[in-house]
Each structure stands twice: as structure tokens, then as C-alpha cells.
Amino acid sequence: MTTNPKRAEQPPTHLATAIRASAGAFCLVFLYSCGYNLFLLAPSIYLLQIYDRVLSSRSLDTLIMLTLIIAAAVVVGSLLDIVRRAALSRIGSWLDHRLRPVVLTACFEYGARTDAGLANEGYRDLSTLRQFLDSPAASLLFDIPWAPVFLLLLFLVDPVLGTIGLVSAIALLLLAVLTEFSTRQPLAQANATLARSQMRFANALRYIQVIRAMNMQNGAAQLVYRDAETARHAQDDAMHRSEIVLGLSKSVRMLAQILMMGAATWLVLEESGNPGIIFVSSLLLGRGLAPVEGAIGAWRAVAFACTAFNRLNRLLIAVASQANRRTVPMHEASGLLLDGVGYVLASDNRQILSGVSMRLVPGDCVALIGPSGSGKSTLGRIIAGVQPATSGCALLGGVDISALPFFGGTRHVGYLPQDIELIGGAIKDVIGRLDGTDFGKVVQAAKLVGLHESIIRLPRGYDTDVGDGGALLLRAERQQLGLARAVYGNPALVVLDDPNSSLDYEGERRLFTAIARMRSLRMMVVVITHRMGILPITNKIAIMRNGTIEAFGDSDHIFDTYLQPPARTGS
Numbered sequence: 192m193t194t195n196p197k198r199a200e201q202p203p204t205h206l207a208t209a210i211r212a213s214a215g216a217f218c219l220v221f222l223y224s225c226g227y228n229l230f231l232l233a234p235s236i237y238l239l240q241i242y243d244r245v246l247s248s249r250s251l252d253t254l255i256m257l258t259l260i261i262a263a264a265v266v267v268g269s270l271l272d273i274v275r276r277a278a279l280s281r282i283g284s285w286l287d288h289r290l291r292p293v294v295l296t297a298c299f300e301y302g303a304r305t306d307a308g309l310a311n312e313g314y315r316d317l318s319t320l321r322q323f324l325d326s327p328a329a330s331l332l333f334d335i336p337w338a339p340v341f342l343l344l345l346f347l348v349d350p351v352l353g354t355i356g357l358v359s360a361i362a363l364l365l366l367a368v369l370t371e372f373s374t375r376q377p378l379a380q381a382n383a384t385l386a387r388s389q390m391r392f393a394n395a396l397r398y399i400q401v402i403r404a405m406n407m408q409n410g411a412a413q414l415v416y417r418d419a420e421t422a423r424h425a426q427d428d429a430m431h432r433s434e435i436v437l438g439l440s441k442s443v444r445m446l447a448q449i450l451m452m453g454a455a456t457w458l459v460l461e462e463s464g465n466p467g468i469i470f471v472s473s474l475l476l477g478r479g480l481a482p483v484e485g486a487i488g489a490w491r492a493v494a495f496a497c498t499a500f501n502r503l504n505r506l507l508i509a510v511a512s513q514a515n516r517r518t519v520p521m522h523e524a525s526g527l528l529l530d531g532v533g534y535v536l537a538s539d540n541r542q543i544l545s546g547v548s549m550r551l552v553p554g555d556c557v558a559l560i561g562p563s564g565s566g567k568s569t570l571g572r573i574i575a576g577v578q579p580a581t582s583g584c585a586l587l588g589g590v591d592i593s594a595l596p597f598f599g600g601t602r603h604v605g606y607l608p609q610d611i612e613l614i615g616g617a618i619k620d621v622i623g624r625l626d627g628t629d630f631g632k633v634v635q636a637a638k639l640v641g642l643h644e645s646i647i648r649l650p651r652g653y654d655t656d657v658g659d660g661g662a663l664l665l666r667a668e669r670q671q672l673g674l675a676r677a678v679y680g681n682p683a684l685v686v687l688d689d690p691n692s693s694l695d696y697e698g699e700r701r702l703f704t705a706i707a708r709m710r711s712l713r714m715m716v717v718v719i720t721h722r723m724g725i726l727p728i729t730n731k732i733a734i735m736r737n738g739t740i741e742a743f744g745d746s747d748h749i750f751d752t753y754l755q756p757p758a759r760t761g762s
């Protein structure tokens with residue numbers, strides 16, 4: 192047999208490792224289940240003993256003793272059932288506690304790089320697994336191996352009874368398979384459309400102010416509602432199908448009981464056996480069919496849990512393999528290198544950037560200028576590692592920039608995007624990138640960009656709440672806080688996209704001072720700008736046009752050669 196070497200190299204995911212680590216606990220649940228199922232035999236034994244011993248001896252003492260013993264067995268059995276359910280719930284809680292941070296990080300990573308929708312589903316999958324372990328369906332899985340044991344006991348009582356039990360179990364099993372096949376497609380459709388509807392709803396909420404301002408509420412609601420309706424129809428369809436099969440399975444079960452009692456009575460009449468077997472066989476059949484029948488109801492939960500497990504595992508494998516690809520040690524001193532960077536839009540194959548090359552060394556500050564739509568922000572996002580280039584390479588210290596998040600959480604890059612999203616409530620959290628462990632670094636960043644004095648004048652200082660996404664601030668204030676966040680921890684490279692678009696004269700002056708300080712700290716600064724006033728504080732300029740670099744070099748040279756207004760010729 193040949194093995195796929197790639198697959199063999201792949202280390203187990205956190206999910207697989209955590210499941211493996213809980214194997215001991217699952218074994219314990221299995222043992223509890225064995226005990227529980229053994230005690231389920233107590234009523235059958237009780238009936239047989241009554242017919243065998245009590246009725247023949249007419250002894251009241253024997254009856255009392257037997258009843259007490261069986262009652263104790265039933266209580267112990269119920270306790271074992273409670274204990275195993277609690278144990279499964281504890282396993283679920285432990286898995287959740289252990290995996291939630293890892294899964295969250297992986298989902299963020301996957302969402303940023305590949306597919307936000309799938310990342311969202313991946314995160315929900317962990318909750319699905321937890322809910323499954325809390326549900327009766329999980330304990331039922333441990334009862335299923337006991338169904339054949341009860342059927343075997345029926346065979347031991349009499350092969351005819353065993354055959355009736357076996358045929359009934361197979362019929363119920365086939366119905367369970369039928370449920371799965373008949374509901375799989377509508378359920379998959381319901382899940383997909385429900386997820387899309389939720390995503391659209393979240394997006395609509397995000398832009399609700401704009402939607403309201405332009406009176407688009409009805410259209411947005413229709414968009415969300417249409418998907419929700421499709422999901423509901425698909426869910427109803429699946430439910431109707433499973434209800435029909437459930438009804439059929441109930442009939443099969445009742446028929447099996449009647450047949451079993453009839454056959455057992457016939458055996459007693461024919462062979463003058465113990466009349467107790469009429470009830471015992473009925474009880475054993477009930478025990479044997481219960482897990483099979485339960486499986487019909489639990490099938491969906493089991494299928495959901497399996498899908499959730501596989502999807503989450505695939506997501507973790509995808510994120511891990513992205514991380515494994517890049518393990519080159521980083522040398523910040525070697526600076527930033529762009530070599531033939533290109534970017535093609537996945538949606539319409541439009542070439543946005545092509546053949547962009549440049550090199551920066553620590554302490555450099557380059558201004559990216561050029562007409563609107565020339566690709567400056569796209570290049571800025573690639574340099575900041577927000578999106579990977581589709582061709583060529585962008586390296587910081589010899590390492591693919593888009594892989595930097597995998598380097599032990601060290602922050603090598605700061606980024607101030609055009610649409611400043613301030614995540615976090617208090618100023619210290621916003622600047623500290625939600626890290627919050629090093630307040631000294633937060634103050635250092637605020638001082639570097641000249642914000643510290645303004646912050647400490649606020650009544651709550653660094654604890655001042657900026658509102659969701661910085662909603663309580665002016666755009667200029669958001670820009671300045673975003674700048675402080677970008678320089679938090681003195682990263683090697685800072686990308687500022689239009690950092691002075693909303694700044695007044697004073698704000699711009701502070702920005703220029705901040706850039707000069709960054710340079711003196713050997714940071715590399717990439718400034719995307721439309722305002723030429725920033726050029727004197729840079730030492731390099733790159734002029735972009737139609738997705739390529741038209742000119743790149745020392746600021747003075749570029750300024751004199753390309754940006755000086757043509758000398759007026761005298762009239």
C-alpha cells in the first residue's frame with residue numbers, strides 16, 4: 192500500500208490532539224455505559240425470577256428480597272446514566288476551554304486569508320461539537336454497541352425470537368439510513384442559506400447608518416429575508432421527510448413487539464416453557480431496539496457533529512499548512528524588498544499591480560504618490576501583509592510579509608488603513624492592539640506620535656472609552672489613535688495610508704514630527720498620500736501609475752525631475 196507523503200508529514204491538528212487527550216475520559220464514559228446497560232437487564236431477570244422462584248414457591252420473602260435487589264440495581268443504573276451524561280458534558284466543556292482560543296485565532300487567520308464565511312462557520316463548529324456532547328445523542332452512541340448484545344440474548348432465549356429482533360433492528364436501521372439520505376440535501380441547503388442570511392444581516396447592521404440614510408432598509412431586509420425563507424423551506428422539507436420516516440419506524444417497532452409477544456406465547460404453548468419469557472423477550476426487544484430507534488432521531492445531531500468536526504479540522508489543517516510553509520528566520524536589518532510584485536483581482540481577473548519592485552532599508556521613509564486608482568492602497572495592503580501578492584514577492588527581513596503573523600506573535604508591522612477601524616473600547620486597548628499587557632509600550636507609542644499630553648488631559652486618561660470602532664471620536668482623532676496603534680511596539684515597518692487626509696495644520700505638524708522620530712528609531716515608513724507637503728520629510732519617493740512604479744528614487748531627485756512645476760516661459 193502506498194501512503195501520501197504530504198499527508199504523513201502533516202502533524203495532528205489541535206482538535207485531533209485534544210480529542211486524543213480526552214480518550215481516557217471517553218473510555219470512562221464507555222465503562223459507565225457498560226454498567227448502565229448491564230443494569231438495564233435487571234427488570235428481565237426480575238420477571239424470570241418471579242416466574243421461576245416466587246410463583247412456584249409462593250414465597251413473599253423471596254419476592255421482597257428480589258424486589259429490593261432489583262430496585263437497587265435500577266437506581267444504580269440510573270445513577271450511572273446521570274454520571275456518564277455529566278462526564279460527557281465535562282469533556283465538552285474541557286474541549287471548549289482548550290480549543291476556543293486556538294480555533295478563534297485560526298478562524299481569524301483563515302478569514303483574513305481565504306474565506307471569511309468559512310471561518311465564521313468554523314468558529315460555530317466548535318459550539319456545535321460542544322452542544323453535541325451535551326445532548327442525549329452523545330450518550331446514545333455509547334448504547335449502540337449494546338443493541339447486538341440484547342439481540343444475542345434473545346437468540347439465546349430462542350432463535351425464533353432472536354430472528355424477529357434482528358429483522359426488526361435491520362428494518363429500523365434501514366429507516367435511519369433513509370432519513371439520512373432523504374434529509375441530507377435539504378439540510379445542507381438550509382445550512383448554507385441560513386449562514387448566508389446571517390452574514391448578510393451582520394453586514395447590513397455594520398453599515399446600518401448608511402443604509403438608513405439612503406432609505407435602503409427594505410431592500411436590505413428583503414435580501415436577508417429571502418435567504419432566511421429559503422432556509423426555512425428547506426428545513427421544513429427536511430423535517431417533513433424525517434417525520435414520515437419516524438412515523439414508519441414507530442409502526443415497525445409496534446409490529447415487532449406484537450410479533451415478539453405472539454411468538455413467545457406460541458413457544459410457551461408449544462414447549463410448555465416459562466411464561467416469563469413472554470415479558471422478558473418483549474423487554475429485551477425494547478432494549479435492543481431503543482438505541483437503533485434513538486439513532487433515527489439522533490442521526491441528524493451525529494451527522495451535524497461529524498460535519499462540524501471535519502470542517503473545523505480541515506480549517507485547522509489549512510491554517511497550519513500555511514504556517515508551516517514559512518519558517519525562515521527573520522533579519523530585520525535586511526529591510527523591505529519588493530520584487531516584481533503583482534496583484535490580480537480574484538473577482539474579475541483585473542491586473543491591479545504588476546512588476547512593482549523596490550528596496551527600503553531601516554530608517555527609510557518612502558512616499559507612494561500617484562493618481563487615484565493607480566494602486567497605491569493595494570500596494571500598501573500588500574506591504575502591510577493584509578493581503579498577499581498574487582505574483583512576485585514582498586519580503587521583510589527576508590520573510591514573506593503575509594506570513595509574519597506566524598512568527599510567534601511578534602509585531603513587525605504597523606498599519607494605518609484608509610478606513611480606520613479602531614478595535615477595542617478604551618484608548619489603552621486601542622493603542623495596545625488589544626494586548627494590554629505592557630502599558631509602558633502604550634504610553635511610548637502615544638508619546639511617539641505626540642498624543643500623550645492630550646490623552647492625559649482627558650478625565651479618564653488612557654481608560655477613556657472611544658466607542659465601538661471609535662464611533663465617539665472625530666475622524667482626525669481616529670487617525671491619530673490609529674497612528675499610535677501602528678507604531679505600538681516599535682515595529683520594523685509602518686505603512687500609513689493617507690495619514691493626513693483629515694488632519695489640520697497642527698495635526699499634520701505632529702504627524703511629520705512622529706515620522707521623523709520613527710525614522711530615528713530605524714523604522715521603515717511607507718506613506719501613501721495625496722498631499723505633497725509630506726514629501727520633504729521623506730528620503731524616497733515612488734510615483735505610481737496604472738499599477739506600476741513609474742519612478743522611484745531619492746526624494747530630491749524625484750522631486751526635481753518629475754514633480755517640479757514647469758518653469759514659466761516669459762510672455
Ligand SMILES: Nc1ncnc2c1ncn2[C@@H]1O[C@H](COP(=O)(O)OP(=O)(O)OP(=O)(O)O)[C@@H](O)[C@H]1O
Binds near residue numbers: 536566
Ligand atoms: N477589493 C477590490 N475590489 C474591486 N476593485 C478593487 C479592489 N481593490 C482594488 N481595486 C481596484 O484597484 C484599483 C486600484 O485601487 P487602489 O485603491 O489601490 O488605488 P489608489 O491609488 O490607492 O487610489 P486612491 O488614491 O483613490 O485611494 C482601483 O481601480 C480599484 O477599483
